[in-house]
């Protein structure tokens with residue numbers, strides 16, 4: 001079995017492959033690592049056949065849908081999931097066959113209702129059901145500590161003690177553990193019985209994960225994150241440095257249009273000399289009057305450089321072939337002491 005563990009902060013995802021047949025599966029892909037999975041698979045001559053999420057993640061952005069599109073392979077999840085972009089729903093006791101590898105599906109609700117573990121050869125991918133020295137939390141949507149108790153003690157922990165444990169999260173840099181080690185030393189598994197375990201889980205007082213709203217929205221719909229929207233826009237436009245723009249503004253470049261896409265009030269309070277003020281929200285509807293010459297060299301700017309990137313991408317899409325975004329924003333422009341016009345600049 002070819003095996004790669006990919007760490008993204010505290011998240012762990014996996015590429016497993018069958019050397020004989022070149023088939024592979026990616027488990028719990030993270031949205032920012034898609035190119036890495038493709039590169040690792042290509043390096044080993046593997047073709048990704050399945051993309052598997054062990055559960056609906058509430059704390060990071062699943063890359064399943066995007067990866068599935070890139071490699072034209074199905075997204076696999078437990079049948080309890082409500083995510084609509086799942087192509088193959090599986091259930092307890094079934095198998096996903098990856099070349100000569102047989103991934104056994106074990107439904108382990110508790111962290112979420114759709115949680116599953118996948119056992120193959122000497123190892124088990126435990127998702128967030130069992131972590132090294134911990135377990136998944138049960139206080140997020142569809143979490144259930146009583147169910148987690150059963151999933152752990154009546155199912156997962158009955159695997160052979162030597163089975164290697166590869167979780168979906170690990171925060172201390174360890175790459176795996178074993179069922180035996182966890183039974184012996186995982187503090188959450190030492191609770192004497194179901195009631196004590198449920199009480200322990202009820203009193204963890206964990207903070208909500210950051211980005212939970214965005215993670216659940218995107219993971220349950222296959223929609224894009226804000227970072228993805230920005231990355232796609234940034235990939236479609238060139239940028240201009242603040243120093244370069246300053247030089248061009250001072251040289252009164254006749255082809256240049258500095259387009260300030262902040263709200264009118266912010267623009268009026270101080271803008272780059274000669275800038276045209278056109279809020280991002282009105283951009284598409286007002287370009288015909290405000291920007292009649294599509295051959296002008298438009299440099300979009302905003303407060304931090306994000307909205308201007310989206311605006312420049314929109315302009316390019318609309319046929320303004322020389323639209324670019326400022327590498328930076330008005331905050332940095334002011335802090336650099338660059339020239340301003342408007343209330344502050346007078």
Ligand SMILES: [Fe+2]
Nearest residue numbers: 056057058128
């Ligand atoms: Fe999770």
